[in-house]
Amino acid sequence: MAGMLAGTALSSAQSLPSVVEAAVARHPEVLALSANRKAVGEELNAARGLALxxxxxxxxxGIYDDDNTTQSYKEWSIKLRQPILDGGKAWSETTRQTERVNSARSRVADTANTIGLQVVQAYLEVLRARMVANIARSNLKTIKGIVGRVDRRVKGGGASKADLEQARSRLFAAHNSEAEASINLLDAEALYLTITGTRPGKLGTVKLSAGNLPGSIDQAVEMAMGASPKILAMQSDAAAAEAAIGTAKSAIMPTLDLELSANHRDRIVGTSAANTNYKAMLVFRMSLYNGGINLARIREAGYRAEEAQNMVEATRINVEREIRLAWNAYKGSPQKV
Incomplete structure (x- = not known):
């Protein structure tokens, strides 16, 4: 966006790129999605830990007490568990969370683009409203002068009262136009304030660099299909949903863990000796039946993946429609009178 729009003004003016950058950086929607991206990143770190x-x-x-003795007593244990086979759960979860991170990153970019576009629109609207207000004030001043001259001519017999009434009607219309332009300027400045968080100061003029635009509508659509953050986010969601199938399937797969443990129990006076033991074991686990819950979750994950893939196609359709409508509006604007 910054490459397509160039602000030119005195150094004291607020340039469009700087206003867009500052507004996007502090906008609460962007900050919220940035925090979500960081949170999902921590979920990825947690998923990586499944293989560790x-x-x-x-x-x-504490105190051990029975009919024969009362004594101080302690026990401790330590166990190390290293997954060897986990049914693909760690790989599937790491893949799923990686795609969720990609999706969250794309959603930040998509929202930043949306906010940036709103800032551009507000910036341009303030410039337009200020220009219209200046023209309206200048027009009002000019017509006041005309009314004064006509009034003097009427008094001197050089013009009729009808001429004066016509001039006064034009003055009335000019007053209305100036008032309307002033209200529109206040509205534009209020919109600018709500979107950027600051009041508009001296704004630089803006020129559109058409050289950065695609050469045709087909090129524009092709670029959007490959680079739209909205589409990229949905594609990552679909990939995450596909990986979730593997996570669901891992629940019915056999697992194998290496477990190393050490245990100690104090001697109980008169009944036993102190007990310290060490174990090194390969532990096999497999869920044979749990009421059909695991199979239902596998089917659910499959349907979620199908849903996500269809959402990708729906998003492509929506983005293409928006691009074509925007292109038509851009091409048609010079033809408007």
Missing amino acids: PGVNVEAAK
Whole structure:
């Protein structure tokens, strides 16, 4: 956007690129989506941890009391668990969360583009409203002078009262136009304030660099299909939904873990010796039946993936329609009188 629009003005004026950049950087919608992107990034870090070893420590100390003795007592245990086979859960979850990060990043870009466009529209509207207001004030001043001259000519017998009434009607219309232009300027400045968070100061003029635009509508559509953040976000959502099928299937797959553990229990006076033991075990686990929950979740994930893929196609259609309408408006604007 900044490449297509160039602001030219005195150094003290607010240029369009700088206003867009500042407004996007502090807009709450952009900040909210940026925070969401960071949160999803932490979910990716958590998914990567599924393939890493886990270590748990448990320790307890207290009083042991029975009919024979009362004594201080403690026990502790430590266990290390390293997944060897997990049914593809770690890979599927890492893939899913990676695509969710990509989607969140694209949504930040899409919202930033939307906010940036709103800022551009507000900026241009203030420039237009100021120009119209200046013209209206100048026109009012000119017509006041005309009315004064006609009035003097009427008094001197050089013009009729009908001429004066006609001049006064034009003055009345000029007053209305000036008032309407002033209200429109206030509205434009209010819109600018709500979108950018600042009041419009001295704004630079803007020129559209048509050389950065696509050469044809087909080129514009092709560029949008490959670079639109909205489409990219939906494509990442579809890839994440596809990876979720693997996560769901991992629940019915066998798993194999290496577990290393050490345990200690104090000796209880008169009944046993202290007990310290060490274990190294390969642990096999597999869910054989849980009421059909796992199979239902696999089917659900498949339908979610189908839904996401159709949403990609729907988004492509919507983006292409918006591009074609915008292109037609751009090409048709010079023909308007």
